[in-house]
Amino acid sequence: MKRREVIQKLAYTVPASLAFPSLLAACEPEIPPTPVYDGNVIIIGAGAAGLYAAQQFLDKNISVQILEATDRFGGRVRLQDEYFDFPMEEGADWIYGDNNLWHRIVTGSGANIIQYPETSRYMLDGAIKTADDLANDVDFLTAMNFINDIPNYNGPDLTIKNAVFSANLPTRVQHIVDAITANSRGTSFESISIKGVADGERLWNDGEGRFFAANLSLANILNGAFSQVIPHIKLNTPVVQVDYTDSEKIRLTDASGGTHECTILIITVPINVIKRGDINFAPNLPINTTAALDRIGMDKGYKVMLGFYVNFWGQEVGMIYTNGTAPEYYAPGMGRSLNDENRVLSALIMGTQAEALTGKTDDEIVQQLLGELDALYNGQASQQFDESSTYVINWGDRDYFNGVKSYPMVSGTGAAEAYATPINNRIFFAGEATALNGNYGTVQGALESSERVVKEVLEVIL
Numbered sequence: 001m002k003r004r005e006v007i008q009k010l011a012y013t014v015p016a017s018l019a020f021p022s023l024l025a026a027c028e029p030e031i032p033p034t035p036v037y038d039g040n041v042i043i044i045g046a047g048a049a050g051l052y053a054a055q056q057f058l059d060k061n062i063s064v065q066i067l068e069a070t071d072r073f074g075g076r077v078r079l080q081d082e083y084f085d086f087p088m089e090e091g092a093d094w095i096y097g098d099n100n101l102w103h104r105i106v107t108g109s110g111a112n113i114i115q116y117p118e119t120s121r122y123m124l125d126g127a128i129k130t131a132d133d134l135a136n137d138v139d140f141l142t143a144m145n146f147i148n149d150i151p152n153y154n155g156p157d158l159t160i161k162n163a164v165f166s167a168n169l170p171t172r173v174q175h176i177v178d179a180i181t182a183n184s185r186g187t188s189f190e191s192i193s194i195k196g197v198a199d200g201e202r203l204w205n206d207g208e209g210r211f212f213a214a215n216l217s218l219a220n221i222l223n224g225a226f227s228q229v230i231p232h233i234k235l236n237t238p239v240v241q242v243d244y245t246d247s248e249k250i251r252l253t254d255a256s257g258g259t260h261e262c263t264i265l266i267i268t269v270p271i272n273v274i275k276r277g278d279i280n281f282a283p284n285l286p287i288n289t290t291a292a293l294d295r296i297g298m299d300k301g302y303k304v305m306l307g308f309y310v311n312f313w314g315q316e317v318g319m320i321y322t323n324g325t326a327p328e329y330y331a332p333g334m335g336r337s338l339n340d341e342n343r344v345l346s347a348l349i350m351g352t353q354a355e356a357l358t359g360k361t362d363d364e365i366v367q368q369l370l371g372e373l374d375a376l377y378n379g380q381a382s383q384q385f386d387e388s389s390t391y392v393i394n395w396g397d398r399d400y401f402n403g404v405k406s407y408p409m410v411s412g413t414g415a416a417e418a419y420a421t422p423i424n425n426r427i428f429f430a431g432e433a434t435a436l437n438g439n440y441g442t443v444q445g446a447l448e449s450s451e452r453v454v455k456e457v458l459e460v461i462l
């Protein structure tokens with residue numbers, strides 16, 4: 001993903017406050033005294049943000065419980081263990097950057113961490129090309145310069161598509177910009193703001209490169225890192241109502257009619273859950289919160305794992321960018337398969353491309369992708385297709401997610417900060433959409449949001 005390649009030019013260090021307590025305990029100045037707080041915290045959502053927030057409260061002996069809608073914790077970190085002989089991730093897969101809390105947690109778990117190669121292939125004029133093939137293609141070079149220059153963007157707040165038009169980028173290379181700048185962020189270039197992306201790139205301080213955990217699933221790693229939290233999670237408990245009319249207690253109702261009370265509430269659910277009104281608030285959420293949400297995007301998206309008997313696209317190939325149904329493909333088995341077989345391609349289809357698949361069956365989507373790959377690789381996709389290793393995940397249709405990840409919209413400056421603003425010092429917001437350092441839409445962004453929110457809560461209650 002170019003987002004992280006671009007940022008390689010910038011060198012930052014991670015603030016000490018981002019150190020994971022159990023991994024970097026020696027760096028902490030001192031352990032704070034056990035606080036006295038006779039209230040209790042409830043966290044809605046057991047994704048990375050909820051788990052880490054709960055861990056921090058437990059570390060301070062503060063009563064905490066997580067209410068989780070689904071039958072497992074991890075949220076958008078989720079293992080698919082039926083179809084593949086390696087940890088196939090349904091959601092988050094790459095660890096972006098080598099200088100952030102998530103990278104330290106994965107490294108500290110003992111996982112074998114490998115760097116994903118940046119050897120990409122580009123579909124141009126109907127054929128697959130290497131960067132070397134395109135070394136003298138002025139349109140291609142202009143597109144890559146456009147992408148690499150985004151962190152320096154200081155122009156008007158436009159969609160990336162409109163910025164591409166303003167820059168007169170030729171049509172034949174526009175899909176490459178779309179794939180690298182927008183699809184990789186869970187959307188399309190007609191929806192995402194170039195200013196928002198540029199601001200995020202400038203704030204990025206999570207390090208360079210992108211990595212796989214080769215031999216452990218990310219869900220297992222979360223499980224190991226937050227094992228103390230697990231007894232405090234109530235699974236299969238979708239919250240449907242939050243009543244904060246009482247000045248002392250916040251009362252929650254779950255889908256089975258169960259009630260739960262707390263003095264502090266932290267909401268970490270994906271923003272589309274709130275946007276859709278799946279949780280009813282009494283009184284209504286303040287206009288500041290809802291208006292902020294209107295300025296943060298979260299689109300539908302698919303991950304389609306396509307298994308093949310033989311790798312026909314190249315063992316060394318990292319990303320494949322096309323202007324078909326899937327703007328991006330990658331090879332999730334690379335360096336991970338027990339049999340050392342790099343023979344799965346994952347198609348990432350986001351935003352308008354995902355919308356265009358509405359109403360299609362999984363089989364129709366797979367056939368469409370195979371047809372497009374056949375055109376690029378001499379019919380080999382259909383010939384080598386292994387149906388038993390093929391799996392379609394539609395995050396847009398998944399209850400309790402309804403989308404992939406948050407992204408900055410035009411006029412979205414300050415929206416994440418506004419959404420993250422607590423209500424009456426009792427209801428707090430965390431989760432990837434409230435990550436404020438350009439790492440929205442990532443696991444480390446979700447973790448970082450938990451550090452912020454726990455600090456906010458402690459300032460209020462202590």
Ligand SMILES: Cc1cc2nc3c(=O)[nH]c(=O)nc-3n(C[C@H](O)[C@H](O)[C@H](O)COP(=O)(O)OP(=O)(O)OC[C@H]3O[C@@H](n4cnc5c(N)ncnc54)[C@H](O)[C@@H]3O)c2cc1C
Pocket residue numbers: 044045046047048049050067068069070073074075076077090091092093094095096237238239240268269270273278279301302303395400401403404405430431432433440441442443444446
């Ligand atoms: C296809 C895909 C690919 C991705 N790729 C990457 C990647 O390579 N690298 C990366 O760093 N990030 C990636 N991400 C993003 C990353 O997964 C998320 O940013 C991160 O996991 C979000 O964590 P979170 O805790 O904020 O939210 P979540 O993990 O979504 O957790 C929120 C939890 O809230 C629960 N919930 C929802 N509604 C309710 C309710 N009413 N009551 C109770 N609980 C509720 C949900 O079930 C969920 O468990 C990807 C995401 C997707 C979908």
